[in-house]
Amino acid sequence: MDPSGTWRESLSPDRVAATPPDEGERVSMTTIDVGRRSLIKRATATGLLTVPALAALSACATGGGGGTQQVAEGKKSARNPLAVNESAGLDVVIFDGGFGEEYAKAAQAEYVRAYPKTDGKIKHSATQKIQAKLAPRFNGGTPPDLIDNSGAEQMDFGTLVSKDQLTDLRELLDAPSLDDPNKKVRDTLRPGVLEMGQFEGDEVWVLYYAYTIYGVWYSKSLLAKHGWEYPQTWDEMLALCKEAKKQGIAGWTYPGKYPYYLPFSLYPFIAKIGGRETLDAIDNLEPNAWKHDAVKAAFEAYHELQAKGYVLKGTPGLDHIQSQVAWNEGKALFIPNGSWVENETKKTTPKNFDMGVGAPSSLDAGDKLPYGTIWASGGEPFIVPKNAKNPRGGMELLRIMLGTKSTQNFIQQVSSLSSLNGGTEGLRLPPGLASAQELWKKAGDNVVNPRLQDWYVTLQKEKIGVAALGEMMAGRMSPKECMAKCQKFADETAKDSAVKKYRHK
Amino acid sequence: MRHGKYGFIVGFLALPLAIYAVFVISPFVQAIYYSFTNWSGLSSDLQMVGFDNYRKLLDDDVFWHALRNNLVLLLVLPLVTLGMGLFFAFMLNVGGRRKGAVVSGVRGSSLYKVVYFFPQVLSIAIVALIFQFAYNPNSGALNSFLSGIGLDSVQPNWLGDPSLALWCVMAVMVWSNVGFYVVLFSAAMSTIPRDFYEAALLDGANRFTTFFRITLPLLWDTVQTGWVYMGILALDAFAVVQIMTVGPGGPDYSTEVLTWFVYTKGIRDGQAGYATALGVALLIVTMIFAAIVMRLGRRERLEF
Known part of the structure; x- marks a missing residue:
């Protein structure tokens, strides 16, 4: 999804199913601004020539920008390599596009299984209007802990990075992977995925969860x-x-x-x-x-x-x-x-x-x-905001999502590959996905990523x-x-x- | 008592004026302020950049495309919509030539009234989606109809053709709005005394003369209101463009409009400062339009 979606468009709505880019677009087509006309009518009725876009924009004027208090770090252990606070809540926002939100909910259930005290404290929401919902929260300094910043209305990565709004995910990448403690998360990813999350320096700001061919x-x-x-x-x-x-x-x-x-x-x-x-x-x-x-x-x-x-x-x-x-x-x-x-x-x-x-x-x-x-390239870009209350929790959820169990669940639910290199063993893939996987294997090093x-x-x-x-x-x-x-x-x-x-x- | 009277008036006006100031005036003032900054819309980190946004705007081809399209909409949309609204309302109310009733609508006029008003009940999002299907060049209603009547060689791409796309958008906006004006003008026509029509008929006036000599002059106030109203709709056009058109805004910027451009710059591209500058430009266009309409529309009011 990324590929197209990212940017998305503005451009429009395309896809129902899988890729965010388009999906977002499609979505926005059907939901946008239904109330706009009645709003305008009301404004005119009062004899006022309102310029709606103008008013809408300024309504979300710059917020205070004060950061929220972050939750205390937990105790680092082999089971909890990111030192997650085991009883802190988690706030997750998922792009509700072609991949839906079920895969993320399943991963959250895994998170609760690992940290039972967080039961009932995970706030999950899914939307197609990422910008409209989240830009004000960034602006006000209270963003969620993990975001699937995808779809036609995703937030601009360049702006987020240059305004220092994101957490560097290298700590997550250097943590042991869920399935094999001897392997770092970064070594379990498909080639090229990690680099897509880098912008200028070595920091990795974005982790792409899906993998599109x-x-x-x-x-x-x-x-x-x-x-x-x-x-x-x-x-x-x-x-x-x-x-x-x-x-x-x-x-x-x-x-x-x-x-x-x-x-x-x-x-x-x-x-x-x-x-x-x-x-x-x-x-x-x-x-x-x-x-x-x-x-x-x-x-x-x-x-x-x-x-x-x-x-x-x-x-x-x-x-x-x-x-x-x-x-x-x-x-x-x-x-x-x-x-x-x-x-x-x-x-x-x-x-x-x-x-x-x-x-x-x-x-x-x-x-x-x-x-x-x-x-071939990563899709569904996940980010952990810098001012999140529980950024470690956000990273830990990503680590769980990159485990075999969650990955298999993802592949089966949405018939797309994930950026975990593998996870398809023992699964019966639908014909298109099987063909795509074969194509990718044959391509070897001849994969480009514009x-x-x-x-x-x-x-x-x-x-x-x-x-x-x-x-x-x-x-x-x-x-x-x-x-x-x-x-x-x-x-x-x-x-x-x-x-x-x-x-x- | 004098002192008490002002206290009374202030007491009534304070709340509405405060609400008006907070929700209407202050966003306008803020928008003008932000148009001089490089605000991204994503963080509260911003700098003053003077007139940079406005300079950029003048150099921006897309802005000129959007402005031109808005002006075309502004000219054509009210003219066509109000013209059709007046025509239909006239036919429904006084256009008939039935025996017995001297002044009446054409046969079945009560049914037509409902039918014309129907699109107004539908949300603009639904209307745009329905037309999107109708405009599908491959299996849409329009091209199927064309090939049904033997015009297989005439299969336009509709929204996919830059020379047709804006007209397709206009057609949808006319279709969805004309019903409202039929009802509005019908209501206004019913206040015109029937004696006028009867007198005109006795003098041998035909429908054409009756319309231009009696109906239109007496409806002038209502038409003027409708014109402002339709003009604002033309300056907007956001929903239809966003839902229906190629891109959206295309093909090749042929359906780009200012509101959509503001949205893409402010929301998609994280350039809220530039977007507010565009918003201010839109405000100026709107003001000019309103001033022109007010001036052209100034006529002596007819009392009847």
Whole structure:
């Protein structure tokens, strides 16, 4: 979820199921501001020209900022390596998106089992409106102890970090893991997860709990029915789309209303063609990063899908759910997506669909990275606020969540992997997740993790996603114009002093 | 007694004025103050930055897109909504030419009144969601209808097309608001003495003349109120844009509006200081609009 979600959007609501990013968006769509109209009416009735947004903003003016008293440390022991106060309460806020909240409740039950005196003192809440609920609490100096800062309305990490609002999680990472006291928590994580939580220094501010695998999703049974195979090269891809078109099936669809799904397969494609540095340069907002030949080749390849009519008609007007339904119905073969898609489409996926995921096809023999290169990264970013009452309790709950028991529960409940490296042993995975796990294993070291979507949400989603890639794939912009526009957006962000900047190390 | 009278008045006004000052005036003043800071909205750590936010705003393409879209909404929305509201209300009340009754609505007018008002009962969130489905280019009602009548070649992307998206948003806002004005204008029309219409009919006036010579001038106050009211709605448009449109705010900023832009900057991007500067800009636009409407609308009041 992170990937897309983080930033989320503003952009919108996408996903029901799994990933926060989208989910958040979806959510906000349905719940937002119902009372707004009546509010405005009342205001007008009094003859006053109220500007609602203005009033709403200032209502949450800066708070006192005084910190709360933290609870006393507990006694450190082998059983309690983080010295948690064994009788202190805990305040947890979970993003209620595609993954729901049950997995977190189950982990809290484990926490109570470990520290029985906390029974009844754990305050759990789940919301999709993370910013609206929590920004005032941060502002007033009374944040909760553990937050799943995810969804379309997640709080900006850069701001939280630069305003010194978070607890450094290295103490947790260096504590012994729940299952094996001889192994530190940091050694039980999947590669790349820990680094995602670092911003400038060595401190780890965020711990990503879910693990998302991105790629090109398809129905294995639909391909098999026609005797087709997943295309490993772009020429095969075009040939297959041509063949499918003759059968009345479109090659691709994507959430046209949230075109920032396209990067899920497009960015690893760029990395494959031009090497990791190409993507790093893009993440670093380097001048001319978007003018690289690899970007050009990748854009031209995707644009060709559109130009040749291989994209499902009407796609630019579809949201994530609508495009996934069209894909479930067999109207299109492929959709760029993340591993949350299986859970999200549970209700619309036909029984014999046999969901699978493929790595981006190779462009040609000159590609710098081999076929099988994919994008995979952490999702569901958890944070422990610095001014929390019981930050040790928050970290301990995370440690429990990263144990095998809670992880297995998570995998089974939401059919997504967690950032614990393992936990799938002995579980029967649904087809999509099994395929994703296999893809990830095959990729080995060839996993890329573009950071644009968690470092610069607005740039990634609203600007590059909607205003550039979306326009190109709708056939309203040439690849060349699209590159120029992406570069212009990136340059603007690089110049904007209000946006915190990050770099790959 | 004089002294006692003022005490009496102050006693009544103190509480409402205090509430007004706390909940209306003070947020406005605070917002203006915050627009000169770099407040993030997430912590109380902030510095004064002078006019930086305003300078940035003038350079911001998205701001100009949003402003332009708001102005289009401001021009088109009241015109279309009020025009349709007046037309329907006229037809429902005095447009009929039934035998027997001299001044009456068209056949079935009582049913139409209910039907027109119906969208007003629905929450704007529901309305926007329903239209989102209707606008689905792949299986939505609109394109299904088009292909149903043989127009398979005309299958617009609706919200996915930058040249159509803003019009799609406007259509939803008109649809959901026109009913209210039908009822409002109907109520106002019922206060117009029937003799006027009867006299006009005797003189041989047709419906067109009756409307422009009698109904409209006598309804002017109500129309003016409706205009202000609709203008405020046009300056808002937040819910429909947020729920329905690509992005939201797109495609390519074609449905970006100021309220949505304030929201993204203040809430999503953690730039509350900049967002309040945008809010102040919106305030200024609103004030200008109100001043223009008041000035244009100033006419001699007709007593009848």
